[in-house]
Amino acid sequence: MNSDLVACPCCGKLVSANRMELTFRRPDEIAALTDEDRNIRCWYNNDIYVLDDARFFLRCTIPLPIAGLPERYSIGAWAEVNRESFKRIYDLWEDDQQANEPPMKAHLANNIPLTSGSLNCDVNVQLTGPTTRPEIIIIDKECSLHDEQVTGISLHRANEYSGLIR
Numbered sequence: 001m002n003s004d005l006v007a008c009p010c011c012g013k014l015v016s017a018n019r020m021e022l023t024f025r026r027p028d029e030i031a032a033l034t035d036e037d038r039n040i041r042c043w044y045n046n047d048i049y050v051l052d053d054a055r056f057f058l059r060c061t062i063p064l065p066i067a068g069l070p071e072r073y074s075i076g077a078w079a080e081v082n083r084e085s086f087k088r089i090y091d092l093w094e095d096d097q098q099a100n101e102p103p104m105k106a107h108l109a110n111n112i113p114l115t116s117g118s119l120n121c122d123v124n125v126q127l128t129g130p131t132t133r134p135e136i137i138i139i140d141k142e143c144s145l146h147d148e149q150v151t152g153i154s155l156h157r158a159n160e161y162s163g164l165i166r
């Protein structure tokens with residue numbers, strides 16, 4: 001773990017230079033299942049979970065601009081899409097033109113700590129390319145991530161998210 005400190009551009013607060021990004025391994029509903037249930041009820045790999053052949057989850061990122069820095073902080077999170085969208089995404093999986101696909105309506109499938117109203121909030125999912133994760137755009141203004149995505153976050157806020165990594 002990198003223990004170097006850097007000054008936050010917005011307030012000068014010293015924060016860890018380590019910018020490891022908060023990532024959720026599974027959608028919350030899947031994480032709540034026992035291993036046995038998960039193996040019986042789910043069809044999955046690193047990027048997708050299908051629960052009971054009826055619910056479709058996709059691993060995405062929630063990109064947040066960082067004020068004063070060129071890069072973004074991306075929370076690794078899951079979105080639930082409908083069957084039609086899932087089929088379309090599956091068909092386009094290797095397609096290098098997939099970023100041209102219009103955004104798809106979805107719901108956020110993780111409760112992100114330090115935010116309010118995140119679980120099940122309305123989002124769009126935008127495909128970005130065959131080797132990069134789809135991006136979540138928060139639509140629901142009641143979710144506190146909406147404002148953070150529109151106006152950006154401070155470096156020390158990014159550090160708070162990273163501090164949740166266990």
Ligand SMILES: [Zn+2]
Nearest residue numbers: 008010011154
């Ligand atoms: Zn700051």
